[in-house]
Amino acid sequence: ARKSKPNCVITSSHFHPHVPAEQHISEWQTPHSKNFHQLSLSILSPDHSIHLVNVLLSALEPKTCQLYGAGLLHFTQYCNSLNIPELLCMPAPELLIASFIAEWSGQVAWSTVDNWLASLHFWHTLNGAPWNGGDLVHTVSQVSIATPADLRCERHPPVMLEHLHALQSGLDLTNAFNATTYACICMAFWCICRLREVVIPSPGQFDAKYHAHRDALLCFCRLPGGSEYTTLHILWTKTTQSDGANVIILSIDDPTNPILAICHHLSANQHVPSDAPFFAFETSDGGWAPLTCGWFLDRCNEVRTSASLCSVTSHSFCIGGTTELLLHGTPLGIVAVQGRWKSRAFMEYWCCIEQVLPLFIISSTHCSHVDSIKTCMNTYRKCCNP
Secondary structure, eight states, X not given: OOOOOGGGOXXXXXXXXXXXXGGHHHHXXXXXXXXXXXXXXXXXXXXXXXXXXXXXXXXXXXXXXXHHHHHHHHHHHHHHHTTOOHHHHTTOOHHHHHHHHHHTTTTSOHHHHXXXXXXXXXXXXXXXXXXXXXXXHHHHHHXXXXXXXXXXXXXXXXXXXXXXXXXXXXXXXXXXXXXXXXXXXXXXXXXXOOHHHHSBSSTTOOOTTTSOBTTXXXXXXXXXXXXXXEEEEESOBTTTBTTOEEEXXXXXXXXXXXXXXXHHHHHHTTTXXXXXXXXXXXXXXXXXXXXXXXXXXXXXXXXXXXXXXXXXXXXXXXXXXXXXXXXXXXXXXXXXXXXXXXXXXXXHHHHHHHHHHHHHOOSHHHHHXXXXXXXXXXXXXXXXOO
């Protein structure tokens, strides 16, 4: 059997079988969860009971299951350290949840605290247990999000319009792979897409539940003023989860117009099958391959190196596209909708954007927008947090 890592050891218990992190949520139990499942079987047939659990678990993508598994592991380790009986681990008293978060105050990032609380909440929901995450937990978690300087992640370098123009010039768009990469670049930037919403992690990880197909419907429309736009439905987003979202793709008065780039990608890859990922390309042997996150970033960074620009990461397009739209005078509410953010997430994202604004201020026109943007953001913040 695989040995546990030194920092992953918990007290041996039949409630916590030795399984991979992504299975902690579904396999780790307490006396309460066992009673709940017995109750479920007294009301539902085994097939219906299993189907209910599977539907709940389907709301989590694999990476989220791993993150939630890690949160549950840390909570279990904390309970072990205090000799908390299994009966109190679920439903966990508010005092225990708050104490667990307080234990890590100032040691982990705010996003880690959020993930751990979300994992515990989902674990309780899955097992029919009431969630006691009230005012005490909320207050402690707010204090705990003050991330110490040595734990703060390095700011992601933004993609700027200069990057897009360099990529357009540096890519041979008669090549199917380059055409697909360029279309994805333009869409990720102008539509404020998180990269994992539009490309797959690796060649074998295409999942029809999360990734748009090649035959996804593109609805082309024209506004009264003549401007063209289209929408592409993606099946999963960070904020809406399995509800998906319609990505609005606008015709931009710039050589990097995403509508033109996407149409060229589809034309250059006409023989890719309809059940392939939306961003897939034809290969020289007559087959096809999906565009992966790694291939996408590698190609972008190959071109940026020759253009003496900074390297880009998967978050760079979101930050760059958001800031570019703001500096064009796009209303904050519209940018938030285009980026498919919830209000709190957009406020946190703005903290990143403030750090990169100087990189975008390359003209007096841009300079004149900065104070206006900050004023609008303060107003937006008050509306979202009355």
